[in-house]
Amino acid sequence: xSDADRLRYTKIPLNNNxxxxxxxxxxxxxxxxxxxxxxxxxxxxxxxxxxxxxxxxRNEEQxxxxxxxxxxxxxxxxxxxxxxxxxxxxxxxxxRVEPAFAxxxxxxxxxxxxxxxxxTPFAFKPGDDQDPRDSNGNVIYDDATTLTNTxxxxxxxxxxxxxxxxxxxxxxxxxxxxxxxxxxxxPAVLQVESHPYLPEWDLLDYCKKNGIVMQAFAALGHGxxxxxxxxxxxxxxxxxxxxxxxxxxxxxxxxxxxxxxxTARSLHHIEENFxxxxxxxxxxxxIAHSISTRVRLNPVVNTGxxxxxxxxx
Numbered sequence: 001x002s003d004a005d006r007l008r009y010t011k012i013p014l015n016n017n018x019x020x021x022x023x024x025x026x027x028x029x030x031x032x033x034x035x036x037x038x039x040x041x042x043x044x045x046x047x048x049x050x051x052x053x054x055x056x057x058r059n060e061e062q063x064x065x066x067x068x069x070x071x072x073x074x075x076x077x078x079x080x081x082x083x084x085x086x087x088x089x090x091x092x093x094x095x096r097v098e099p100a101f102a103x104x105x106x107x108x109x110x111x112x113x114x115x116x117x118x119x120t121p122f123a124f125k126p127g128d129d130q131d132p133r134d135s136n137g138n139v140i141y142d143d144a145t146t147l148t149n150t151x152x153x154x155x156x157x158x159x160x161x162x163x164x165x166x167x168x169x170x171x172x173x174x175x176x177x178x179x180x181x182x183x184x185x186x187p188a189v190l191q192v193e194s195h196p197y198l199p200e201w202d203l204l205d206y207c208k209k210n211g212i213v214m215q216a217f218a219a220l221g222h223g224x225x226x227x228x229x230x231x232x233x234x235x236x237x238x239x240x241x242x243x244x245x246x247x248x249x250x251x252x253x254x255x256x257x258x259x260x261x262x263t264a265r266s267l268h269h270i271e272e273n274f275x276x277x278x279x280x281x282x283x284x285x286x287i288a289h290s291i292s293t294r295v296r297l298n299p300v301v302n303t304g305x306x307x308x309x310x311x312x313x
Contacts, residue, residue, distance in 0.1 A: 007276055008024050012259060015212065016164070019082075021082050024276065026048040026051050027261040028059060029263055030263060036062040039263075041066045041070055044070045046274050051081065057309065064110065083113050085113055086169060088124075090126055090128070090132065092118070092124070092147075093126050095153075096126055101162070114163075114165060115189055117166065118150055120301075123145035125141070131305070151183060152184075154166040155183070155185045166185060167187050172203075177206070192217070196234070196249070214257070216260045219261060220262055222308060231291060233290050241279060246273055250262060250276045251276050255284055
């Protein structure tokens with residue numbers, strides 16, 4: 001890898017003026033705990049400096065173990081790593097937010113996180129069950145809790161100094177505007193599924209106008225059909241610029257101003273996903289205008305139940 005092209009080191013300022021987020025991020029949704037620790041260690045050593053975590057992934061402890069080991073070895077400094085985690089649906093009631101946040105901090109073995117986000121706008125029945133269901137197998141929602149009330153509880157965490165910024169995930173433009181308009185502390189990051197099959201241009205435009213970083217998950221399609229990495233436009237560009245389809249997809253995401261997330265387990269794929277170089281302008285235009293497929297891969301925005309995470313047994 002050559003450092004002459006600095007695309008993979010892109011940082012985007014946050015709207016609270018406190019710091020920046022490294023745009024190229026590593027997602028920690030890896031079901032196997034041993035694989036989680038190894039992947040986080042490798043990704044830190046390869047060069048990733050932004051990590052997306054969540055209580056719902058059920059592996060914050062393993063992420064924390066890996067980070068702590070790398071920090072202790074002196075290979076990477078904590079202050080150089082941007083760590084975000086997320087509040088799950090069963091903790092939306094304001095009185096449950098701080099205990100849930102404190103539990104995530106403890107599992108991650110950190111004194112603070114750089115970002116704490118509401119994982120979905122859906123409030124589930126409060127309690128310890130992450131996936132509460134009735135006798136018919138339907139999710140039990142908590143209709144008494146509003147997204148704006150949960151947001152106000154997150155603002156208190158920033159006041160306490162254990163969380164530098166707060167954000168939202170899996171919301172549409174209407175919900176984003178509702179929170180933004182009432183917020184004392186504005187959302188710094190919006191995490192949504194976004195890729196050439198779901199570009200979310202309207203959301204991105206609103207985010208840019210209001211200083212919100214749009215974080216794009218499933219940037220490589222998560223291996224789901226139709227496969228982004230097999231798209232003929234993407235593969236043709238990859239051959240033309242001598243890069244792989246994942247590298248093309250990540251470069252496109254970075255160059256249009258989003259912060260893409262990518263998840264991998266092996267050293268080869270983690271290195272591949274970090275070796276991202278700037279695409280020529282004509283390639284960016286081709287992706288934007290020549291791909292007409294429109295597919296949402298994760299139905300979480302409809303129910304609050306994430307399509308990429310299996311139910312706990």
